[in-house]
Amino acid sequence: MTNQLLESLTPAQREAVEHFDGPLLILAGPGSGKTRVITHRITNLLDHQVPARQILALTFTNKAADEMRRRVEQLAPGQPVWTSTFHRFCARLLRQYAAQVGLAENYTIYDTSDQRSALKRVLGVLNIDSTLFTPERIAGAISSAKNNLVTADDYLQRRSGALDAVVARVYPAYQQMLLASNAVDFDDLLMHVARLLRESPDTRATLDARYRYIMVDEYQDTNLAQYAIVRGLSIDHPNLAVTGDPDQSIYGWRGANLGNILDFEHDFPQVKIVKLERNYRSTKRILRVADTLIGHNLRRKQKQLFTENDEGQPVSLIQYLTQQDEAEAIAVRIAADVHTGKRRARDFAIFYRVNALSRALEFALREHGVPYQMVNGLEFYQRKEIKDVLGYLRLINNPRDDVAFQRIINNPPRKIGKVTLQRLNDHALRHHTSLLDAAGESRLIESLNQRATAQLMKFVSLYNRLAHFAASPVEEILGHVLLESGYRQHLKDSEDDADQDRLANIEELLTAARQFDELHPTVTESSQSASPLEAFLEQTSLVADTDAWDSDIDRVTLMTMHAAKGLEFPVIFIIAMEEGLLPHERSRQAMKDLEEERRLLFVGITRAQQELQLSLARNREFRGLRRLTVPSQFLMELPREEMRIVEPKWISVPSEDESLDDAEMDDDADAFDELSEFFHSSGSSATEADLPSSASCADSSRAVSLITAADLREKKPADEKPRVSPEAFSLSMLVKHPEFGLGKVTALSGSGHRRQATVLFASAAGERRFVLAHSELRPALE
DNA sequence: ATATCCGAGATTTTT
DNA sequence: TCTCGGATAT
Numbered sequence: 001m002t003n004q005l006l007e008s009l010t011p012a013q014r015e016a017v018e019h020f021d022g023p024l025l026i027l028a029g030p031g032s033g034k035t036r037v038i039t040h041r042i043t044n045l046l047d048h049q050v051p052a053r054q055i056l057a058l059t060f061t062n063k064a065a066d067e068m069r070r071r072v073e074q075l076a077p078g079q080p081v082w083t084s085t086f087h088r089f090c091a092r093l094l095r096q097y098a099a100q101v102g103l104a105e106n107y108t109i110y111d112t113s114d115q116r117s118a119l120k121r122v123l124g125v126l127n128i129d130s131t132l133f134t135p136e137r138i139a140g141a142i143s144s145a146k147n148n149l150v151t152a153d154d155y156l157q158r159r160s161g162a163l164d165a166v167v168a169r170v171y172p173a174y175q176q177m178l179l180a181s182n183a184v185d186f187d188d189l190l191m192h193v194a195r196l197l198r199e200s201p202d203t204r205a206t207l208d209a210r211y212r213y214i215m216v217d218e219y220q221d222t223n224l225a226q227y228a229i230v231r232g233l234s235i236d237h238p239n240l241a242v243t244g245d246p247d248q249s250i251y252g253w254r255g256a257n258l259g260n261i262l263d264f265e266h267d268f269p270q271v272k273i274v275k276l277e278r279n280y281r282s283t284k285r286i287l288r289v290a291d292t293l294i295g296h297n298l299r300r301k302q303k304q305l306f307t308e309n310d311e312g313q314p315v316s317l318i319q320y321l322t323q324q325d326e327a328e329a330i331a332v333r334i335a336a337d338v339h340t341g342k343r344r345a346r347d348f349a350i351f352y353r354v355n356a357l358s359r360a361l362e363f364a365l366r367e368h369g370v371p372y373q374m375v376n377g378l379e380f381y382q383r384k385e386i387k388d389v390l391g392y393l394r395l396i397n398n399p400r401d402d403v404a405f406q407r408i409i410n411n412p413p414r415k416i417g418k419v420t421l422q423r424l425n426d427h428a429l430r431h432h433t434s435l436l437d438a439a440g441e442s443r444l445i446e447s448l449n450q451r452a453t454a455q456l457m458k459f460v461s462l463y464n465r466l467a468h469f470a471a472s473p474v475e476e477i478l479g480h481v482l483l484e485s486g487y488r489q490h491l492k493d494s495e496d497d498a499d500q501d502r503l504a505n506i507e508e509l510l511t512a513a514r515q516f517d518e519l520h521p522t523v524t525e526s527s528q529s530a531s532p533l534e535a536f537l538e539q540t541s542l543v544a545d546t547d548a549w550d551s552d553i554d555r556v557t558l559m560t561m562h563a564a565k566g567l568e569f570p571v572i573f574i575i576a577m578e579e580g581l582l583p584h585e586r587s588r589q590a591m592k593d594l595e596e597e598r599r600l601l602f603v604g605i606t607r608a609q610q611e612l613q614l615s616l617a618r619n620r621e622f623r624g625l626r627r628l629t630v631p632s633q634f635l636m637e638l639p640r641e642e643m644r645i646v647e648p649k650w651i652s653v654p655s656e657d658e659s660l661d662d663a664e665m666d667d668d669a670d671a672f673d674e675l676s677e678f679f680h681s682s683g684s685s686a687t688e689a690d691l692p693s694s695a696s697c698a699d700s701s702r703a704v705s706l707i708t709a710a711d712l713r714e715k716k717p718a719d720e721k722p723r724v725s726p727e728a729f730s731l732s733m734l735v736k737h738p739e740f741g742l743g744k745v746t747a748l749s750g751s752g753h754r755r756q757a758t759v760l761f762a763s764a765a766g767e768r769r770f771v772l773a774h775s776e777l778r779p780a781l782e
Numbered sequence: 783a784t785a786t787c788c789g790a791g792a793t794t795t796t797t
Numbered sequence: 798t799c800t801c802g803g804a805t806a807t
Contacts, residue, residue: 111797134792187797189797250795254796356793359798413784417783542797543797560795787803787806788803788805
């Protein structure tokens with residue numbers, strides 16, 4: 001490594017980069033140049049004649065792996081250092097050692113939805129009532145067992161609760177079904193490899209020798225299986241370097257074990273520890289806010305974060321009336337900066353806790369012509385049409401893939417219905433064959449009628465024709481599939497507009513296949529390497545939505561805080577700082593979950609380079625209902641002297657039919673007071689004038705009455721009027737409403753105080769929905 | 783066998 | 798608000 005490269009590093013960074021043999025723990029605070037250290041260290045190893053093949057860099061996401069590969073390539077061009085995610089690394093290893101864990105090399109990787117299909121099939125076979133425990137809960141239990149290397153057999157030992165009893169039955173059957181289908185789920189990729197290393201000392205030793213220098217990024221997010229894997233590969237050659245930050249551990253819910261990093265020194269006694277505490281990313285103020293927040297966590301390693309960067313502006317905290325105001329104000333602010341040329345769209349990012357919160361933002365940004373890219377939700381490879389077509393490819397690659405078979409057997413419709421499938425399924429289970437094989441011998445299945453048999457045989461012959469192309473380039477196979485299955489024609493013939501979009505998506509898949517073929521030319525006769533088809537399927541099943549994020553594009557970024565890990569932006573907005581959302585509802589019971597939520601916010605805050613704005617809305621619509629919100633408890637933990645707080649001057653009154661029940665209002669007023677007090681005692685408080693549009697905008701463009709908190713409390717008693725029991729309403733009943741007049745109940749749902757009614761009014765009000773316990777709705781005839 | 787309608791239910795984060 | 802599954806109608 002050139003001196004110039006080394007000199008560009010700080011002493012601490014340099015210490016880590018120049019570390020050669022033996023275990024190394026790099027505790028890296030946010031923005032401390034961690035990736036830089038790893039890539040430089042790789043370069044340093046290469047400079048000291050370590051063959052590239054012996055270096056392995058493992059990351060958590062594809063995005064991080066790609067970034068690392070890119071940067072290594074820059075520093076040391078043409079060196080085939082293997083940078084990969086854990087899952088992809090394991091997938092490759094498993095191809096090679098499939099037989100040792102009971103798989104064939106052409107195994108299929110089930111994604112979450114495939115996995116759920118398989119699980120449901122198992123639940124059906126075992127005749128387990130899924131109303132007791134949802135398939136999701138069972139899947140969750142199995143997943144966490146696998147993450148902790150608990151096998152199906154092990155699970156039988158631990159029967160504590162009712163769920164455990166069910167899982168103890170389902171898990172082994174599910175695992176058997178996966179093996180029979182020659183398939184694995186995501187968790188299996190890790191677990192199989194971990195067990196392989198444990199149970200086959202020879203293989204372990206071979207691999208340990210092969211991967212002499214291993215680096216693991218985001219080590220705080222590893223689970224027990226991942227831990228076992230890197231540990232197993234670092235016994236004879238314990239040159240394991242891990243980087244991480246316990247304060248950025250945000251995947252505990254997925255089985256990540258914070259103990260892995262906290263106990264690293266214990267696991268590897270001669271470890272060298274380097275702390276990277278200097279931050280190169282954020283302003284002093286942002287960093288102090290982050291540091292104060294995370295100081296409220298108890299289970300952590302103390303770190304001294306500091307930066308030589310500017311003081312910067314105070315962090316803003318703004319309360320809006322509604323989520324629309326919040327989104328609107330953010331969009332206006334961004335649009336203004338972009339139009340005046342002060343900043344570019346790509347300088348901004350908006351973070352939230354759950355994807356569902358993006359809606360209002362998208363709308364507002366579109367309204368103001370601000371370009372944005374969203375990392376989330378309906379990812380390309382999850383779309384129905386893509387999964388359908390890939391189903392054909394999967395079955396071609398692995399004839400035992402029953403989930404794929406079930407997906408495509410009647411898709412496009414081939415007049416093969418539920419009953420036929422059930423009989424086929426029974427036969428397959430009885431004779432321990434795959435569904436495809438069962439279809440092939442459908443003539444032997446007595447319960448099937450002639451017509452069903454004929455249809456099944458037709459499908460099998462279609463399959464056989466397609467299977468001829470198994471070794472061809474992917475685009476070619478795909479072309480045959482689309483043509484001969486009739487899938488494309490079926491979409492073309494469809495009246496549905498959505499199907500035309502689907503056609504376009506399929507064209508996109510063809511493009512992806514073509515690009516893949518160009519990168520992976522067909523290897524002739526080298527039986528070692530996988531077919532293009534197999535490689536293609538592996539790639540598509542291991543991509544995630546965050547991978548689609550493009551750092552080069554000039555757009556505002558919208559993403560969850562989880563997705564934001566590892567990124568940075570000049571200006572960041574974090575929205576919905578509300579109890580139940582951040583911290584999330586499901587994290588409020590356990591202290592350790594609450595600490596994880598705090599870390600999540602810490603991650604969000606520390607992505608910001610220059611400016612940070614936190615916000616909340618007094619009213620938020622969630623699951624169709626409008627609710628008064630309670631400010632996040634984390635807000636009270638922030639240092640007010642670092643912040644500019646916009647006083648909550650106004651709050652909106654929900655319209656009558658949507659008003660909240662009294663108890664809720666009490667709680668709420670208290671929490672509001674608390675925040676209000678917090679605001680008043682703040683160092684630098686701002687007035688309405690600083691707030692571009694929230695109050696004024698709501699005031700003019702929306703017919704919302706604005707009153708103060710005191711007004712609201714005074715108003716409450718007067719609000720209590722005699723109410724009719726929600727149960728008093730029935731379907732088709734005539735009702736009247738003080739504002740909308742006479743109407744008729746067209747639908748009812750829920751019960752008790754959550755009972756809702758849909759009413760069709762004779763007036764222009766049209767159809768509206770009410771929470772009966774809170775509405776002014778009355779039976780018309782009393 | 784398939785289309786359609788309805789209600790119920792559920793919604794964190796990712797490989 | 799949206800998605801899924803079940804029941805009913807075609």
